[in-house]
Amino acid sequence: AVVSENQKFSIKEVFDTFQLCVTENKEVKIDQYVAGWRGLVRFLNSLGTVFYFIAKDAASKIQIMVNYRNGENGAQYATIQSMVKYELENDLVDLTEKASFPESGCRTLLRLHRALHWLELFLERLRTSTEDDKTSVMCSESYNESLALFHPYMIRKASGLAFCTLPRRYTFFEVMNVGTPDQVVAMLGEALPLVSEVYQLTQDLYSKHNILDIP
């Protein structure tokens, strides 16, 4: 088995967390957003050491966000909306070039947000795939349409090599720990709109404030 029994991963838990992200007035809660990412990183780690450099970067960005939440201005970081308002009003974001705030909440979350787009594309490919489709191809196509646009050559190269080691579709579905392939596909159908909503709310917010290019 790819994951040992005691740390059995269920992708459903991850998606449940993303569902809990969105408040009644359509704000995105950072605690749940980060918790969702933690689950994804756990899954990534179970896929093998070639993914370590990816997991490590994601984990460090998660940690930056957790630190803000636990810091003295933690309340300002309750939702992505409140964070953006707080950091922009207090000039805590490097908007055009890296300077005083290389780890602003807005910048850090933008990296995870871009990765969420990759996830959305990848899950949709998984959902509509058939038995013989290759996860590595689905993964790199999704990557090329999203994250790759923001990554330098070396990272694109390393990512491409890592993707080649992905288990085949059947095994991949097993690791998701949802049930039969049909059940996985059904679950993906339910989960995707949730991920999409979180992505879209964040995208609209960042777009409205013109902060989609924070360096």
Ligand code: 1Q0
């Ligand atoms: C299943 C295969 C997973 C493949 C993950 C694809 C993402 C590739 C990303 C490569 C990132 C390379 C590491 C460093 C990049 C940073 O330079 C970059 C920018 O940050 P900065 O500070 O330098 O400006 N960082 C990022 O772009 C953030 C990347 C975070 C990627 C987090 C990916 C987490 C993936 C989780 C696995 C989800 C599997 C989903 C399958 C669900 C079904 C079971």
